[in-house]
Amino acid sequence: MGLEGIGARVVRKEDKRFITGAGRYVDDMVVPGMKHAAFVRSPHAHADIESIDVSAARAMPGVIGVLTGREIKADGIGNLICGWMIHSKDGTPMKMGAWSPMATDRVRFVGEAVAVVVAETKADARDAAEAVVVNYRERPAITDAVAALQDGAPQLHPEADNNLIYDWDIGDASAVEKAMASAAHVTTMHLVNNRLVPNAMEPRAALGHYDKAEDHYTCWTTSQNPHVARVVMSAFYNVAPENKLRVIAPDVGGGFGSKIFIYPEEIVCLWASKKTGVPVKWVADRTESFLTDAHGRDHVTEVKLAFDANNRMTAMKVETVANLGGYMSLFSSSVPTYLYATLLSGQYAIPAIHCNVKAVYTNTAPVDAYRGAGRPEATYVVERVVETAARELGVSPAELRRQNFITTFPHQTPVIMAYDAGDYAASLDAAMKAADHAGFPARKAEAASRGKLRGLGMSCYIEACGIAPSQAVGSLGAGVGLWESAEVRVNMAGTIEVLTGSHSHGQGHETTFAQLVSHRLGVPIDQVSIVHGDTDKVQMGMGTYGSRSGAVGMSAIVKALDKVEAKARKIAAHLLEADEADIVIENGELKVAGTDKALPWFQMALAAYAAHNLPAGMEPGLKEGAFYDPTNFTFPAGCYICEVEVDPETGTTEIVQFVAADDFGNIINPMIVEGQVHGGIAQGVGQALLEGCHYDPATGQLITASYMDYTMPRAGDLPSFVVSTTNTPCPGNPLGIKGCGEAGAIGSPPAVINAITDAIGNNDLTMPATPQKVWAAIRAATKH
Amino acid sequence: MSEVKMVVNGRTITGNVEDRTLLVHFLRENLGMTGTHVGCDTSQCGACVVHLDGKAVKSCSILAVQASGSEVVTIEGLADGSDLHPVQAAFREHHGLQCGFCTPGMIMAATDMINRHPEGLDEKTVRAELEGNICRCTGYHNIVKAILAASEVMSKGAAKAA
Numbered sequence: 001m002g003l004e005g006i007g008a009r010v011v012r013k014e015d016k017r018f019i020t021g022a023g024r025y026v027d028d029m030v031v032p033g034m035k036h037a038a039f040v041r042s043p044h045a046h047a048d049i050e051s052i053d054v055s056a057a058r059a060m061p062g063v064i065g066v067l068t069g070r071e072i073k074a075d076g077i078g079n080l081i082c083g084w085m086i087h088s089k090d091g092t093p094m095k096m097g098a099w100s101p102m103a104t105d106r107v108r109f110v111g112e113a114v115a116v117v118v119a120e121t122k123a124d125a126r127d128a129a130e131a132v133v134v135n136y137r138e139r140p141a142i143t144d145a146v147a148a149l150q151d152g153a154p155q156l157h158p159e160a161d162n163n164l165i166y167d168w169d170i171g172d173a174s175a176v177e178k179a180m181a182s183a184a185h186v187t188t189m190h191l192v193n194n195r196l197v198p199n200a201m202e203p204r205a206a207l208g209h210y211d212k213a214e215d216h217y218t219c220w221t222t223s224q225n226p227h228v229a230r231v232v233m234s235a236f237y238n239v240a241p242e243n244k245l246r247v248i249a250p251d252v253g254g255g256f257g258s259k260i261f262i263y264p265e266e267i268v269c270l271w272a273s274k275k276t277g278v279p280v281k282w283v284a285d286r287t288e289s290f291l292t293d294a295h296g297r298d299h300v301t302e303v304k305l306a307f308d309a310n311n312r313m314t315a316m317k318v319e320t321v322a323n324l325g326g327y328m329s330l331f332s333s334s335v336p337t338y339l340y341a342t343l344l345s346g347q348y349a350i351p352a353i354h355c356n357v358k359a360v361y362t363n364t365a366p367v368d369a370y371r372g373a374g375r376p377e378a379t380y381v382v383e384r385v386v387e388t389a390a391r392e393l394g395v396s397p398a399e400l401r402r403q404n405f406i407t408t409f410p411h412q413t414p415v416i417m418a419y420d421a422g423d424y425a426a427s428l429d430a431a432m433k434a435a436d437h438a439g440f441p442a443r444k445a446e447a448a449s450r451g452k453l454r455g456l457g458m459s460c461y462i463e464a465c466g467i468a469p470s471q472a473v474g475s476l477g478a479g480v481g482l483w484e485s486a487e488v489r490v491n492m493a494g495t496i497e498v499l500t501g502s503h504s505h506g507q508g509h510e511t512t513f514a515q516l517v518s519h520r521l522g523v524p525i526d527q528v529s530i531v532h533g534d535t536d537k538v539q540m541g542m543g544t545y546g547s548r549s550g551a552v553g554m555s556a557i558v559k560a561l562d563k564v565e566a567k568a569r570k571i572a573a574h575l576l577e578a579d580e581a582d583i584v585i586e587n588g589e590l591k592v593a594g595t596d597k598a599l600p601w602f603q604m605a606l607a608a609y610a611a612h613n614l615p616a617g618m619e620p621g622l623k624e625g626a627f628y629d630p631t632n633f634t635f636p637a638g639c640y641i642c643e644v645e646v647d648p649e650t651g652t653t654e655i656v657q658f659v660a661a662d663d664f665g666n667i668i669n670p671m672i673v674e675g676q677v678h679g680g681i682a683q684g685v686g687q688a689l690l691e692g693c694h695y696d697p698a699t700g701q702l703i704t705a706s707y708m709d710y711t712m713p714r715a716g717d718l719p720s721f722v723v724s725t726t727n728t729p730c731p732g733n734p735l736g737i738k739g740c741g742e743a744g745a746i747g748s749p750p751a752v753i754n755a756i757t758d759a760i761g762n763n764d765l766t767m768p769a770t771p772q773k774v775w776a777a778i779r780a781a782t783k784h
Numbered sequence: 785m786s787e788v789k790m791v792v793n794g795r796t797i798t799g800n801v802e803d804r805t806l807l808v809h810f811l812r813e814n815l816g817m818t819g820t821h822v823g824c825d826t827s828q829c830g831a832c833v834v835h836l837d838g839k840a841v842k843s844c845s846i847l848a849v850q851a852s853g854s855e856v857v858t859i860e861g862l863a864d865g866s867d868l869h870p871v872q873a874a875f876r877e878h879h880g881l882q883c884g885f886c887t888p889g890m891i892m893a894a895t896d897m898i899n900r901h902p903e904g905l906d907e908k909t910v911r912a913e914l915e916g917n918i919c920r921c922t923g924y925h926n927i928v929k930a931i932l933a934a935s936e937v938m939s940k941g942a943a944k945a946a
C-alpha cells in the first residue's frame with residue numbers, strides 16, 4: 001500500500017490551514033463593494049400577510065435596498081421545490097404546496113423569510129430590518145404531525161387536505177396480517193423519533209455577486225453539493241442559466257445534511273445583487289440557523305414484530321407519521337420513505353414487512369435529511385423493538401438477534417433492498433468481546449453496591465449508503481441521477497490534479513482521495529491536489545451526502561485513473577520499447593516487469609505533453625474523465641454496545657462505556673474513519689440523551705432556538721469511544737468500500753435507550769432521556 | 785465611534801469602530817483576520833476564543849473598545865513562524881478536527897487550559913474544561929486526545945527549559 005496509500009493512517013493535508021486560522025469559509029470571503037443582507041422573518045407560525053411597509057426601513061442609515069416577496073415573484077424567480085416525487089398508495093402524486101423564497105401572502109413557520117434589507121454593514125441591515133413593518137393576521141398554528149392529520153386542524157396548504165402530503169406504503173400488507181394472526185408472540189411499541197436541529201458549527205451563509213459586464217452570477221455558499229445548487233437554481237428557480245451561474249462552496253464547516261438543500265437565502269442574495277447592483281452577503285446567526293435550517297427526524301411510529309414459537313421473526317408491521325414542516329424541502333419526501341422503510345428489515349431475515357407512512361405539513365421549519373436520514377429512524381424502530389421482544393420473551397437480546405441474522409448473501413429483503421455482503425455475527429462478536437459482555441453482571445452488581453443502576457443495551461444496525469444507482473432511484477421518483485464524476489489531470493511535470501464532484505465538509509477528501517492516487521501511481525500525496533467545490537473548475541457532480549463520496553466519488557476517480565494509467569502505459573511502452581502489457585506502475589515509475597528498465601512518472605508526463613515521440617496517432621496530453629454510476633447501494637452494518645450508570649436519586653445517566661464494531665468494507669484511512677464514527681456516535685448520543693427541538697404547541701414558537709435552550713453534546717457529556725472494524729468488502733464497487741459517515745448517528749440512539757431502560761427496569765422512555773424523564777420513569781417503575 | 789488601539793499578534797493596531805462592535809467583528813472585519821470564527825450568538829460555542837492579555841476569552845462577548853490597550857493573540861498568531869505550536873501540531877497528529885470550524889477556538893482554549901495546568905491534565909479535567917467549546921464533528925474523542933498529548937509535550941518542554 002505504500003506509506004501513503006490505501007489503508008494508511010495519513011495525517012490530513014487540509015489540516016495545515018485549519019489549525020493556523022487560514023481556512024476559508026463563506027463568511028471569510030470579501031468581494032470589492034460587497035454589502036450585507038439581513039432578512040425580515042416571520043414572528044408568527046401561521047399568519048396572513050396583510051401589508052408590508054418598507055418606507056421607514058428604506059430611509060435608515062446605510063440602506064441600499066429593501067426587497068420583498070412580491071418583487072422576487074414579479075421578477076420570475078420560481079418557488080422552491082422538492083425534487084423527489086412520491087406517490088400515495090392510491091396513485092396520486094404528493095401534495096406540494098407553494099414555497100416562495102420570500103413569503104408573499106402567508107407565512108407558515110416562525111422564521112420564514114418575508115423581506116430582505118441590503119445595507120452598508122451587517123448592523124445597518126439588521127437595524128433597518130427591524131424597521132420594516134409587516135401587518136399579519138394570525139391563524140391558528142399546528143406543530144404536531146399526528147394532531148395535524150385530525151379533522152378540524154388548522155390547514156396549511158390548499159393542495160393538501162388534512163395537511164396530508166402523501167399516504168405511502170411498501171411491502172405486502174396481507175402477508176403481514178396473516179403472519180401476525182398466526183404468531184406465537186407479537187411485540188408492540190409506540191416510538192417517537194425526536195426532532196433534531198443539525199447544528200453544523202458554521203452557520204449557513206451566501207454571497208451573491210452579479211457581474212453586469214458579463215451578465216454573470218457567482219454564488220459562494222455553504223453547500224455540500226455546489227453543482228446541484230447550480231442546476232436547481234437555474235432550472236427550477238430561474239435565477240440564471242447554468243452557463244451564467246457559478247457556484248462556489250469553499251471550506252464548509254460541517255453540514256450533516258443541512259447544507260444539501262438550496263434555501264431561500266442564496267436565491268435571494270443572487271437576485272438582490274442584480275437588483276441593487278452590489279455583491280450581497282448574508283450570514284445566518286445561530287438563532288436563524290435554528291429557525292430555518294432544515295431539521296431532522298420527527299417521526300411517530302407504531303410497530304409490531306411477530307415471532308413464531310421458535311423465536312424466529314415472521315413479520316413486521318410499521319405505521320409512521322412523519323412531520324415535514326411548513327414546506328417540502330429539496331429531498332424531504334424521500335427521507336421517511338425510500339431512505340427509511342427500505343431499511344426496516346435491519347440485519348434480520350423477516351419474511352414479510354409492511355410499512356405505511358403519512359407525511360404531514362405542520363407550522364414548523366421544513367424537515368429533511370440529517371445525518372443518516374431515515375436510516376436512524378428505521379434503526380431506532382428495529383433495534384428498540386427487537387430488544388424489547390427479547391425482554392418479553394425472556395431471552396438474551398444478543399442471542400435473539402443472532403438467531404435471526406441474515407447469514408447468506410445476496411439477500412433480498414421484502415422492502416426493495418438487496419443486501420450484497422455482510423457478516424453480522426462477526427461485528428456482534430467483536431463488539432461483545434470489546435465490551436466484555438460476559439463481565440456485565442459483575443459490573444452491574446458492583447454498581448448497585450454504590451447505589452447506581454447499571455444497564456447494557458445494544459444495537460445491530462444496517463444502513464444503505466453510496467447513494468445511488470441512477471436508474472433505480474429514478475424509478476422511485478428521484479429527480480436526478482446519483483452518479484459521480486471525476487477528472488484526473490496529469491500536469492506536464494507529473495504532478496496531479498483530481499477534480500471531483502464530491503465536496504468535503506470535514507471528511508478529509510483532500511487526503512483520502514490523494515491516498516487513492518498515491519496508491520495507484522506511487523506518487524507522494526503532496527504531488528496530488530484535490531479540486532472540488534467550484535462549478536467553474538469541476539464540470540459536474542452530485543456532492544457529498546449519504547456516505548457516498550468514498551463508494552461513489554472515489555469509484556469515479558478509479559475509473560478516470562484506469563484511463564490515465566492505460567495511456568501512460570502506452571507512452572511508457574513506446575519509449576521503453578517494451579510491450580504495453582509488461583509495464584507496471586509503482587513507486588512513481590513505469591517499469592518493464594522483470595527488467596531494470598524504468599521511466600520516471602514525471603518523464604512520462606513530460607513526454608505526453610512534449611509530444612515529440614508518442615505512439616503513432618496518439619493525442620498529446622494526459623487528462624481523463626469518468627462518470628461512475630453505482631450498481632447497488634452499499635450496506636455498512638455493525639454492532640454498538642452502550643453501558644450506562646443511572647443515578648436513581650437524580651435520574652442522571654452517565655455513559656460508562658460505548659463500543660462500536662463497524663463493517664465498512666475496505667478502508668482508505670482508518671484515522672479518518674474512526675473520526676467519522678466518533679462524531680456520528682456523539683450525534684446519536686446527543687439525540688438519545690440531550691437534544692430535542694421543541695415548538696410551543698399553542699403558538700408554534702420555537703422554544704429551543706439557541707444553545708441556551710437546545711442541549712448540544714459537550715465534551716463532558718461523552719466518554720471516549722471504543723471503536724473497531726470488521727471487513728466484508730463491498731462487491732459492488734472497485735474499491736470494496738461501503739461508507740462510514742452516518743453509521744455512528746444511525747446505530748447509537750437505540751443502544752443508549754436500550755441501556756437506560758435495561759438499567760431502570762422501565763421500557764417506557766422517550767428521547768432525549770433527560771434526567772427528569774429518567775427520574776420519572778424510575779419512579780413509575782417502582783410504583784407498580 | 786471610538787478609537788481603539790491594541791497589539792494583535794505582536795503588531796500594534798489602531799482603528800475606529802462603532803461602540804457596539806464586538807472584538808470578534810473587529811478582528812474579522814476591520815483587520816481581515818478571519819481565523820477567529822463566530823458560531824453562535826449566546827457566547828456558548830467558543831469558536832471565537834482568543835487570548836486577551838494571556839487569558840482565553842470569547843471574543844464575541846467583549847467589545848472591541850474593552851479590548852483597547854490589551855494584547856490579543858489569535859489563532860493566526862499562535863505558531864512561531866512556520867513552527868506549529870504544540871497544540872496545533874497535536875490537533876493535526878491526533879485528528880482533532882474535521883471541518884475545522886470550531887478548531888481555532890478549540891486550540892486557543894486548549895492552549896490556555898494547558899497553561900493553567902502546569903501539573904498536567906487528565907481526561908476528566910479536559911472534558912470538564914471544554915464546557916465552553918462546542919464541536920459538532922469530532923465527538924471530542926480526538927480533541928481530548930490531542931489536548932492530553934499536547935499537555936505532555938508542553939510540560940516536557942517546560943521541564944527542559946527549567
Ligand code: FES
Binds near residue numbers: 825826828829830
Ligand atoms: S461565537 Fe459562540 S461563543 Fe463566541
Ligand code: FES
Binds near residue numbers: 884887922
Ligand atoms: S471540527 Fe467541525 S465543528 Fe469541530
